[in-house]
Amino acid sequence: MASFLSLLFFAVVFSVSLFLLRRSRYRRLRLPPGSLGLPFIGETLQLISAYKTENPEPFIDKRMNRYGPIFTTHVFGEPTVFSADPETNRFILLNEGKLFDCSYPGSISNLLGKHSLLLMKGSLHKRMHSLTMSFANSTIIKDHLLVDIDRLIRLNLDSWTDRVLLMEEAKKITFELTMKQLMSADPGEWTESLRKEYVMVIEGFFTLPLTFFSATYRRAIRARTKVAEALTLVVRERRNDDRPRSDMLGALMASGDNFSDEVIVDFMIALLVAGYETTSTIMTLAVKFLTETPLALAQLKEEHDQIRANKGHSEAAVEWCDYKSMAFTQCVVNETLRVANIISGIFRRTMTDINIKGYTIPKGWKVFASFRAVHMNPEHFKDARTFNPWRWQNNSEAANPGILYSPFGGGPRLCPGYELARVVLSVFLHRLITRFSWEPAEEDKLVFFPTTRTQKRYPIIVNRRERGPTRS
Numbered sequence: 369m370a371s372f373l374s375l376l377f378f379a380v381v382f383s384v385s386l387f388l389l390r391r392s393r394y395r396r397l398r399l400p401p402g403s404l405g406l407p408f409i410g411e412t413l414q415l416i417s418a419y420k421t422e423n424p425e426p427f428i429d430k431r432m433n434r435y436g437p438i439f440t441t442h443v444f445g446e447p448t449v450f451s452a453d454p455e456t457n458r459f460i461l462l463n464e465g466k467l468f469d470c471s472y473p474g475s476i477s478n479l480l481g482k483h484s485l486l487l488m489k490g491s492l493h494k495r496m497h498s499l500t501m502s503f504a505n506s507t508i509i510k511d512h513l514l515v516d517i518d519r520l521i522r523l524n525l526d527s528w529t530d531r532v533l534l535m536e537e538a539k540k541i542t543f544e545l546t547m548k549q550l551m552s553a554d555p556g557e558w559t560e561s562l563r564k565e566y567v568m569v570i571e572g573f574f575t576l577p578l579t580f581f582s583a584t585y586r587r588a589i590r591a592r593t594k595v596a597e598a599l600t601l602v603v604r605e606r607r608n609d610d611r612p613r614s615d616m617l618g619a620l621m622a623s624g625d626n627f628s629d630e631v632i633v634d635f636m637i638a639l640l641v642a643g644y645e646t647t648s649t650i651m652t653l654a655v656k657f658l659t660e661t662p663l664a665l666a667q668l669k670e671e672h673d674q675i676r677a678n679k680g681h682s683e684a685a686v687e688w689c690d691y692k693s694m695a696f697t698q699c700v701v702n703e704t705l706r707v708a709n710i711i712s713g714i715f716r717r718t719m720t721d722i723n724i725k726g727y728t729i730p731k732g733w734k735v736f737a738s739f740r741a742v743h744m745n746p747e748h749f750k751d752a753r754t755f756n757p758w759r760w761q762n763n764s765e766a767a768n769p770g771i772l773y774s775p776f777g778g779g780p781r782l783c784p785g786y787e788l789a790r791v792v793l794s795v796f797l798h799r800l801i802t803r804f805s806w807e808p809a810e811e812d813k814l815v816f817f818p819t820t821r822t823q824k825r826y827p828i829i830v831n832r833r834e835r836g837p838t839r840s
């Protein structure tokens with residue numbers, strides 16, 4: 369008993385001394401202003417409780433007003449520098465791999481797979497990232513992907529009658545599209561059963577990542593194994609099949625890099641994960657914002673009815689030139705991405721002491737570059753918290769959009785799906801608007817805080833438009 373007590377005593381003394389030592393080092397450095405909150409817990413509880421309310425913005429607003437756009441906090445067990453400063457965010461993004469490293473908890477790696485692009489670093493990351501960019505660039509979308517995007521969206525919308533759970537439908541569309549693009553898999557029983565497993569994997573990202581405590585996490589790990597097994601079979605079959613394929617799997621195998629089955633499977637899972645919640649949420653929110661902004665909806669309707677009328681046939685395929693003619697749609701896409709901010713920012717870890725804007729961020733600290741805080745700042749965007757697609761019409765709002773506007777990140781980890789996501793959303797809006805009118809169902813209205821995950825499904829009541837638009 370006595371030895372246990374002395375051990376406990378030394379452990380406490382050691383932890384407290386470490387804590388004080390760190391504090392005194394931090395005091396010597398010129399850290400960004402802010403508060404580290406309570407020992408160990410920091411300000412995590414304040415952050416969590418802010419995101420449980422209807423308006424989470426004050427957590428950031430309050431600190432920005434008090435300390436400025438770069439401040440120190442302590443969340444999820446670590447001191448973290450929060451940046452709402454556009455130039456600092458840019459600096460963080462561009463110095464990925466040199467001064468900052470991406471940093472995800474181990475629990476994420478269990479679900480994504482250790483070869484996932486999101487976790488890769490160094491030269492392999494560079495190679496995989498540029499391959500991924502080449503799979504989803506505008507030429508590939510124009511020549512190969514657009515026809516499937518349009519076809520699969522139409523196919524899904526064909527079955528819509530009366531009450532539709534928009535978020536669910538958007539997720540189904542997104543998954544089917546990704547499966548088609550990745551491995552030429554058409555929707556069917558196999559893709560649907562894979563989707564069910566996959567949904568369980570996704571649940572794992574939003575739960576306590578402890579196998580012992582969380583049944584959801586355990587289920588997610590089991591589902592991940594099943595998804596990986598199913599995809600491994602596809603890869604093996606493909607290795608014995610000489611027919612040329614114009615999908616991402618085909619391109620990956622033909623790249624001459626000799627990737628192992630495991631690398632390819634992790635790559636595919638990463639693409640499924642990265643594009644799923646993001647694209648489907650943005651599809652749902654665009655409809656929500658448009659529903660709440662009738663003038664924008666009317667202008668969009670006019671644009672799409674005109675495109676349809678010019679084509680003469682309501683089922684004619686959407687072509688690249690149609691997409692390029694959707695000028696106001698692009699304003700809606702920009703604005704939805706600005707206001708919705710599915711990925712509100714990115715975490716990185718400092719690889720060395722970083723001096724920035726007169727402050728020092730110590731080596732090993734986490735930094736959070738918040739895109740959302742910039743997008744929501746009235747100093748950068750007039751009436752920043754209002755959905756206003758017209759602000760993009762002559763782009764006068766953001767004099768330097770590369771710095772002020774970054775929904776897809778930037779630098780070496782710029783989202784490889786940025787063009788794809790825009791095209792999917794534009795074609796989806798085109799088909800939705802030219803086929804249906806809609807109103808939100810009374811119950812279960814979408815309450816959405818873009819930085820937290822919503823379980824809401826945004827039901828809408830759809831009505832088929834009587835006659836398709838005619839030539840004007």
Ligand code: HEM
Nearest residue numbers: 485486642643646647650711714775776777781783785789
């Ligand atoms: C509205 C939709 C989307 C948004 C807002 C979005 C946003 C982002 C952001 C901000 C990053 C940077 C993460 C970081 O720097 O750590 C990123 C990375 C990534 N995105 Fe997207 N994304 C979207 C859709 C897609 C789609 C459709 C794909 C599929 C091709 C995709 C694939 C990826 C991948 C693989 C990465 C990791 C890149 C890397 O770490 O090198 N995303 N995305």
